Amino acid sequence: MSDAPILKPSKIPQNRARDGQRVLAGLSVLVACICALPMLAVAIAALSGGTDTVAHLMQTVLPRYAGTTLVLVLLVSIGTFALGVGAAWLVTMTRFPGVRFFEIALVLPLAFPAYVLAYAYTHILDHPGIVQASLRALTGWGPRDYWFPEIRSVGGAATMLILVLYPYVYLLARAAFLQQSATTFLAARALGASAWSAFFKISLPLARPAIAGGVLLAVMETIADFGTVAYFGVQAFATGIYTSWFSLADRAGAAQLALCLLSFALLLAMLERAQRGGAKYHDPSRRQQRMEPARLTGLRSVLAIGLCAVPVLFGAVLPIVVLFSMGLGSEQNLLSTRYLGFIQNSLTLASVAALCTVAAAIIVGFFQRVRPGRMSQGAVYVARLGYAVPGGVIAVGLLVPFAGFDNALDAFMRAQFDISTGLLITGSIWLLVAAYMVRFLAAALGAYEGGQAMVPANMDAAARSLGQTPTGTLRRVHLPILAPSLLTALLIVFVDVMKELPATLIMRPFNYDTLAVQAYRLASDERLEGAAVPSLVIVAIGLLPVILICRQVGRRSR
Structure with missing residues (x-):
């Protein structure tokens, strides 16, 4: 032993x-x-804080804040859904000249804060901007002789938010389309459904959880945004909280407005969790057949290029050019x-x-x-x-x-x-x-x-x-x-x-003070040329993670 x-x-x-x-x-x-x-x-x-402040808010600003915030949420939801899903479907399910470039470039606007786009577009679209000045010079019109869309409005704020937030929907929708098997789509086509009908009845419902998650992320960022709505003078909950806290020194009012916004945000968070947790998909074929992209030619390829180029042009390229020219003149x-x-x-x-x-x-x-x-x-x-x-x-x-x-x-x-x-x-x-x-x-x-x-x-x-x-x-x-x-x-x-x-x-x-605070302060004083300089630095730094995301998107697509 x-x-x-x-x-x-x-x-x-x-x-x-x-x-x-x-x-x-x-x-x-x-x-x-x-x-x-x-x-x-x-x-x-x-x-x-007492009921007096609540009653005063209900009678004065709360309905306006709630209405404006809901309109912003609705517009951003529709806009990010249309841009994100449309772009994701085009670069995933079709082939046209430049598709490899657009599948990466469509992510670039994610590097921009919405308030930076607001500064750039106000500079060129406001009354003294280059667009309206050129229009008056060409036509000889006076300031009251024509109508031009007001950039400092709810619609203008929603447009800025859509341009920088649609990549959330694009990334998640594209990942969902890439993971779908072609079996069900081809079965629908074999039963006589057109390509559009198969997309709306098969592909889009299968990608619904991912798309809904992307839209809800965009909505969360919308209700959290302050710089854009404050600069455009849009009376939303975010501006109301800041005004109550600093301008009016009403701490109770600010807390009650914050509670309203918090309740809405948590409701959206629960909706996102519920739709994400309850959505399941089972492929009975037990085999993953990759969808063969359709080759677009002629007018269809031109339309696809134009549809993908619009968000990249207005969400990244044009703002960089405008900010750079503004910064040089500051x-x-x-x-x-x-x-x-x-x-x-x-x-x-x-x-x-x-x-x-x-x-x-x-x-x-x-x-x-x-x-x-x-x-x-x-x-x-x-x-x-x-x-x-x-x-x-x-x-x-x-x-x-x-x-x-x-x-x-x-x-x-x-x-x-x-x-x-x-x-x-x-x-x-x-x-x-x-x-x-x-x-x-x-x-x-x-x-x-x-x-x-x-x-x-x-x-x-x-x-x-x-x-x-x-x-x-x-x-x-x-x-x-x-x-x-x-x-x-x-x-x-x-x-x-x-x-x-x-x-x-x-x-x-x-x-x-930080770069973001300096940009906001200069823009609040209508010194947009000066605000362009810190804004460009913020954007340049923001491109780092976007480049990482682009590299991951490129690897998954091959």
Whole structure:
């Protein structure tokens, strides 16, 4: 009989594993609480504001805000659906000259904030702009002798939003069309259906969940937009919140408007979740037959080129040309100390917020993998709610409790020690970073989970059998494999923070301006040439993740 000792499982790795899971659980709950805090604070502040403010809002501005927001949502839904689905079908199911170029170029407008397009098109379409000036010079008309569409209107704001948001629908619809088997479509054609009839009765219903998800994403961005509607003077909920908070100093009114907008956004989020979770498709043929694209020639190819060129031309090419020409004629020096400060502030905020947001996504996503259950699923669900909450609502929701805490602490220190602590948290960068994390955590979590799905479960089991704790498994196994997904998440959050305007306007520390704030300030003063310079920098940085998305689209299509 061998004298070799019998090896027993060590309790130390098990204890360390349990400790690691407890730490993950605590951090996940902390992230979920931070994400839920703005919504809870807005609800409490709104309900404690009294009925007088609510009654006054109902009699004055609330019907106008609600009506304008609903009109914007309706117009953007129709526009993004038509542009996104039409372009996705053309580049996926047909072949015409330049189709490979358009399948990539159609994503480019995603790099533009809507308010940047608003500055560019106001410069050329407003009364003193080049279009109307040329029209008056050619015809000899006076200012009151002709009618021209007003760019500073609900329709103008909806057009700007459609041009930058249709890529959401385009990307998701194109992915859905690429995944469809040709079996059902060809069966419909064999039964006598025309190509158009087969598209509307077969292909479009099969892609409905993806298309609806893209349209709802565009709607979420529409109700969260502030820069475009504020610059055009459109009275929507986003402008009402900012006006109530700053211009009227009505904190209760701002909170109640934010609660109305929050309720609408959460309703849309639940609709999106319901339609995404309930839609299923089963192909009984058990074989994936790729749809053979139809070759377009003659007039049809010309029409296809024109339809795909319109959103690219008006959503990316023309705005870049206009902004560049405006910037050349401005007095803004991008290399001056002041502008370098704006760039540094923007890069600092975006970098710190991206790192914190991706770290929070890793914590929440990895905890759900290690300990699947109600707690982890609840943390993920609460973390995802931020994408449905506009930046202005998050700003109000964070400022209300932390301003109260700062004021209470200052009063206590004055009474006890005759020392004024001032605003320790409210005026700090870290509170603004927390707002960014709440707003964009869903985007980082989606990218992380997409990469995590590629890590087999047996890798986790192998790591545990080798004595690795959850932290060690994450560090040595998951993170190296997930490096591309994490880089994508970092870039997406980085650029989203660069473009974010309402939360930055409300929460930024004193004398801490960013490129987005500088562009908004110059445009508000009608100095559009000057606003073009920071806008171009924002767009240039925004092209980074768009190029990544374009590369992925190109790989999937081949």
